[in-house]
Amino acid sequence: MIRTLAPPALLGTALLGTALFGLAACATTTPAETEPRISLQTMQEAVRTLSSDAFEGRMPGTQGEAATIAYLVERFRAAGLQPGNNGSWVQEVPLINITGSDFAPLTVGDRQFAHGEDWVGVSYRPVAETRLDASDLVFVGYGINAPERRWNDYAGVDMRGKVALILVNDPDYASEGLDGPFGGRAMTYYGRWTYKFEEAARQGAAGALIVHEDFAASYGWNVVETSWSGTQAYADTGASAAQQTVINGWVQQDTARAIFAGAGMDMAEMAAAASRPGFRAVSLGQRASTRFDNTVRRFTSNNVIAMLPGRSRPDEYVLHTAHWDHLGVCAEGEADPICNGAVDNATGTGALVALAEAHAAAGPTERSQVFLAVTAEESGLLGAEYYGANPVLPLAQTVAGINMDGIAVRGESRDVVARGAGKSELDAYLASVLAVQGRVSSPDPNPEAGYYYRSDHFPMAKRGVPMFYVKSGLDLVTGGTAAGQAAEAAYRANAYHAPGDEYDPAWDWSGLMQDLDLYYRLARNLGNNRDWPEWYEGDEFREARESACAASTRGC
Incomplete structure (x- = not known):
């Protein structure tokens, strides 16, 4: 193991630099013979x-998926890799599509709120009809149960x-800095909507409604409305689906204000009370009801897994890791209805292919490289x-990982995030x-968005595997941060999750290839030494890693 440091947040800037320099010396440097x-x-x-267009936006369960899987298998095989799943190139993933329709208003007390405009909701249960009948509404603050932080919004x-009414993000998200019980401005996993719905289900709630707020969520209501309307895909968990809430959803801020006002509360x-330690859930003295129909379709999608076995x-x-899927035909009736997902995430998927080729050409590392x-x-x-x-x-035998999602094509940068x-x-x-x-590492410009919890490395990280999620920064070699910010803003406005x-x-x-050089060197370094990187003391994922290692007779 490489030696364990205190979390950098607990170290002064000068001490952190010295500590990381010393620790970096333990990390193997890329030998000349494996230059990318x-x-x-x-x-x-x-x-x-x-x-x-031939790949139809790579929507799971369509001909676009079949074309994508065939292409990736062909390229991995040509690169000289081996199937990664006991002789198979794929891992089957059972999924369910649930499409809601005929939404009734959300009724709270004597008020009715319109679907789409005031609230959105879905069911994770594959049933023909979802009904919420006069369920008591309880304000549970941020909906967090974190024993290690001595915080439990569900206590008592x-x-x-x-039905749990829940605030988005963490209790200290409005802080200017990164200090606080939940990392200040930086979102933790407890701030993610996924966690809040999971915890409400563990508490036995019939429903969970998150109060939307643009800054705290890091996106507008339009994103919520489009993302939570239409067909929703879920993992097919069989009988355990009954353990989910009946309904999960979001409400507009004005809707939430009206609900509180109906309870005689501001x-x-x-x-503000929910942001302070010791908060206790409050019954709003009102009941919530709604209903909608569901059309359910079960199908099987696929992960693709390829391996370059290690030497010793x-x-x-x-x-x-990289996700191959995108949104498919996303703009019916438009002249260009296909969301092709070139940056998001044909770049990351293409990087899997290019890096696999490069590693195979350089020869195996001591450890296996998995794509x-x-x-x-x-x-x-x-x-x-x-x-x-x-x-x-x-x-427990996975040393660490590198996730690639939406690699920038805006030129070389002086920094990474x-x-x-x-x-x-x-x-x-x-x-x-670096x-x-x-290059240098710059602070996350949007710590409140919680991006570390929003891409494909996260399911491995929360189970204890240390994972990289590194992307080009905005300080471009040509044009500096002004050019980087303009390029990022243009992509978000004109292309992200759109036909553009x-x-x-x-x-x-040039910047994309600069990032691939970085990913390649990181993988060679990890693959050619004996160290097992650890989570810092106090990190929320350290216990998962320690438990996995303790239960394993091989690996970490």
């Missing part, structure tokens, strides 16, 4: 192909059959979550490679 030879031609061909309340005052320790694994293309990220990290719950390769920096000893590996590249995310022959590929 990553093919730009492979990257361009892969991204152009995967984002072409029986939620069985009731929402701002209640939110093939049962120790360095993992690369996992997962399905249904756009539906909630479903393919990655399925792999995490049903790992083909033991997680490491989502999840300060959580594990992977910091040292990154520092070592020194070789002549298409392959462009005029892209500047």
Whole structure:
């Protein structure tokens, strides 16, 4: 093991730099004989192909999926890799599509709120009709139960059959800095809507409604409304689906204010109380009702897994992840109805292919290099979550991983942003490679968005596997931060999750190739030494890793 440091948040700036420099010296540097030879031609061909109209936007369960799987298997086989799942290139992932329709208003007391405009909701249960009948409404603050932080918003309340009204993000999200019981401005997992719905279900709630707020959620109501309308995909969990809430959803701020007012309460005052330690859930003295129909379709999608076996320790694994899926035909009736997902995430999927080729050409590392293309990220990290719950390769024998999602095509940058920096000893590996590249690591510009909990590395991280999620920063070699910010804003406004995310022959590929160089070096470093990076003391994922290691006779 490499030596364990205190979390960087607990160290002064000068001490942190000294500590990371010393720790970085323990991380193997990339030998000259394995200098990256990553093919730009492979990257361009892969991204152009995967984002072409012939792949129909790569929606799981469609012909676009079949074309994607066939292409990836062909490229991995041609690169000289082996099937990663006991002789198979794929891991089947059982999914369910549930499409809600005929939504009744959400009735709270004597008020009715319109679906779409005031609230949205779905069911995780594959049933023909969802009904919420006069269920007591309880304000549970931020809906957090975190014993290690001595915080429990559900203390003393029986939620069985009731509906939880929950604030988005963490109790200290409005802080200017990163200090506080939940990391201040930086979102923790407890701030994510996924956690809040999971915890409400564990508490036995019949429903969970999150109060939307633009800054705290890091996106507007329009994103919520479109994402939570139409067909929703879920992992097919069989009988355990009955353990989910009857309904999960979101309400507009004005809707929440009206609900509090109906209870004779002021929402701002209640939110302030919920942000302080010792808060206790409050019954709102009102009952919530609604109903809607569901159309259910079961189908099987696929993760693709390829491996370059290690020379001396093939049962120790360095993992690369990227999601192959996108949104399919997303704009019916428009001249261009296909969301091709060129940046998101044909770039990351293409990187799996290009890096696999480069590693195979350089020769195996001591440990095995694994390339996992997962399905249904756009539906909630479903393919990655399925792999995490049903790992083909033991997680206790997975040293660490590198996730690639939406690699920038805006030119070379002077910096990177490491989502999840300060959580594990992977910091040292990154520092070592950045020194070789002549780049620096910049602070996360949007810590409140909780991006570390929103991509495919997360299902592995929460089960204890240290994972990188590193992306180019905004300080571009040509144009500086102003150019980087403008490029990012233009992509968000014109292409992200829209038909405009298409392959462009005029892209500047230099920054993307710079990032692939970084990912390659990180993987070689991890693959050619004996260290097992740890989560820092006090991190929320350290216990999961320690438990997995204690139960394993091999690996960490």
